[in-house]
Each structure stands twice: as structure tokens, then as C-alpha cells.
């Protein structure tokens with residue numbers, strides 16, 4: 001069973017404006033395009049304006065009539081963009097699978113990292129707390145075994161709340177909602193469904209599949225499956241933030257990667273680069289991500305939580321190699337990504353395992369020593385045996401290689 005968290009910053013643009021200008025506190029506020037012209041449109045409103053009935057899409061004159069004393073502010077997309085990026089950075093602490101849905105919403109696939117953080121609800125609460133403390137904005141979150149139920153969950157309690165929708169409670173929590181609430185059901189579809197007396201998500205779920213297929217075709221069948229909790233969905237994008245909440249390296253090989261050894265050779269090299277940057281920035285990683293791109297340009301990726309935060313290149317490459325063995329379908333590879341996420345400061349107290357891994361410390365020291373030698377005498381001063389004669393990332397004619405950072 002998969003585990004998804006959907007996160008939604010509440011009244012995003014308006015929240016940012018209220019945060020930047022304390023004099024707006026206690027007033028109804030709307031962010032609106034060209035408020036000086038009466039036909040400008042409301043893009044976002046704060047909680048107080050909402051209570052007056054102001055809606056996104058209202059014209060400025062409509063909003064002013066509903067909410068006396070409302071303050072209109074023009075949008076500042078560059079500011080929202082910065083805060084949005086920081087939100088995605090916070091999400092990367094919990095998963096590298098983060099799929100944006102607009103600037104203020106996203107899904108996280110936490111299937112493999114939930115254990116590390118004490119479950120989906122703990123992740124959702126942690127995300128909300130960090131966003132509140134670091135960005136000054138409230139967010140609501142939904143936790144569920146399907147993407148669409150997670151999204152419904154983030155909408156159910158606002159602001160600043162977490163809603164958990166499980167296999168056990170989804171019929172009670174979700175089925176009574178209007179079918180139009182389901183992501184993917186637009187006005188036209190809703191109207192068609194109303195004609196056959198389907199008004200709620202539960203009614204859609206209980207309607208015979210053939211009836212829905214006749215009415216709406218294949219997309220309707222998918223919606224019905226979603227309503228029944230049968231469509232998990234997939235968080236496709238591995239967004240590893242540019243903010244230093246994750247560290248990763250990818251490289252397109254100088255030749256196609258054919259064998260497992262080829263793949264592992266590149267993984268070891270990338271792991272060293274990642275480890276060096278983790279050390280430089282003073283982080284340990286709680287999770288590893290591996291991305292593969294085949295010569296037909298199709299991509300696959302997988303992430304895993306580590307039993308305890310790690311920093312050494314051998315720990316990183318071992319975890320990445322295990323992911324490689326699970327993931328690789330044997331076809332020719334063009335490039336590989338090795339990423340880390342769920343970073344913690346390497347100065348923060350470590351949770352010591354009862355069966356303490358003293359070797360981890362040794363490996364870190366070995367890494368540090370190798371890095372110091374290379375810094376002084378050049379990259380080729382110390383090489384692993386596997387790196388002696390490779391032609392995957394070292395072009396003998398050029399002599400150096402250009403990994404890309406993300």
C-alpha cells in the first residue's frame with residue numbers, strides 16, 4: 001500500500017501579503033490584478049475576506065461590495081515564487097518524490113520514508129509545523145493511500161490541520177462529498193453525472209461500471225476507480241530541490257552503460273561527489289534516491305529511507321546499488337542520478353543504534369582522508385580499483401569530466 005501526503009498552503013498569495021505587511025492584520029484583504037481598474041479580478045483572499053463571501057474570480061467591484069473596507073493589493077509573483085521554492089525545499093526533507101500542483105500545493109510519496117519519520121500523519125504535522133515556523137504561513141495536509149484522497153483530505157480541515165483518510169474510514173469521510181470535489185471532475189462531467197442521479201463521490205463509486213463507461217468513456221471509469229480508492233496514482237516527479245535540503249549528482253555517461261558493473265561504477269563515482277558535498281555543507285542524509293535514464297530516454301526512479309542518517313560515500317553507494325538491483329531492467333542506460341534527502345546537520349546529536357555501527361564512523365573518516373588527499377594532489381591521486389580503467393566518466397582525450405550538480 002502506498003502512502004501519499006498532499007500539502008496545501010492556505011490562502012497562499014493573501015497569506016504572503018499579510019505576512020509582509022503587518023498593517024493588513026485584522027482587515028479583509030484580496031490580492032487582485034489591476035485593482036485600480038474596477039474590472040480587476042480577485043486572485044486570492046484572506047480568511048476574513050472569505051467570511052464576507054469574497055471568492056477567487058470575483059471582480060474588484062463585487063468584492064468591495066461584499067466586504068466593506070477590503071484592502072486590495074497587487075500580486076508580487078516573484079515573492080510568491082521564492083516562498084514556493086522554500087516550501088518544496090521543506091517537502092524534500094521528507095521525500096524526494098514531490099509533485100507540484102501549482103505554486104502552493106504538492107503531493108509527496110512517502111511510502112518508503114514514512115517509517116523514518118513515524119508515519120504519514122507525523123510527516124504531515126511536521127511539514128505544517130516547519131512551514132508555519134520557517135515561512136510564517138499555515139498549511140493544511142491530507143494523508144491517504146491514494147493521491148486523490150490525500151488531496152481531498154487537505155481540503156477537509158482548514159486552516160492548519162491534518163486529515164487522515166484510511167482504507168477503513170474513506171467510505172465515511174469521502175463518499176458523502178459532492179462528486180465535483182474529486183480532482184478531475186469538471187463542471188461538464190458533474191452535469192452529466194447529475195442527469196443519472198450521481199451527486200456524491202459515494203454514488204459514483206457504487207454506480208455500475210458499464211453505466212459510467214457509456215456515459216463518460218474511459219476517463220469516467222478511471223474516476224469511478226478513484227472514488228472507490230482503487231487507483232493509487234503515482235507521484236511521478238522526483239523533484240530534488242535546488243535549496244540545500246537535498247544533495248544529488250547526475251551524469252550522462254560517455255558511453256552507454258551495458259553491464260551491472262558499468263552501472264555500479266558510475267554509482268560509486270556519483271556517491272563520492274554527493275558525499276563530498278554533504279561533508280562540505282555539514283549534512284547527513286536520511287534517505288537515498290536513484291534515478292535511471294535509458295537510451296530510449298524513459299526514466300525510472302526509486303527512493304529509500306536509511307536506517308540512520310549517513311554521510312560516507314560507501315554507505316551512499318551501497319544503498320544506491322541496492323536500489324539499482326531492484327530497479328534496473330537490464331536495458332542500456334544513458335544516465336544515472338544519485339540523490340540524498342531528509343538531511344540533518346552532522347553536528348546534531350546522532351541517535352546511536354543499540355548494535356552501534358562503529359564502521360560508519362570509520363568510513364566517514366576514510367572519506368574525509370581521501371577528500372583531503374584529492375584536494376591537495378588532484379582527483380587521480382587516490383582511486384578505487386574500480387576507477388582505474390573506466391571510460392564511463394573519464395574521457396582519456398579530455399582528461400576530466402563534467403558532472404552536473406542539481
Ligand SMILES: [Mg+2]
Pocket residue numbers: 008009010011012104105
Ligand atoms: Mg492553497
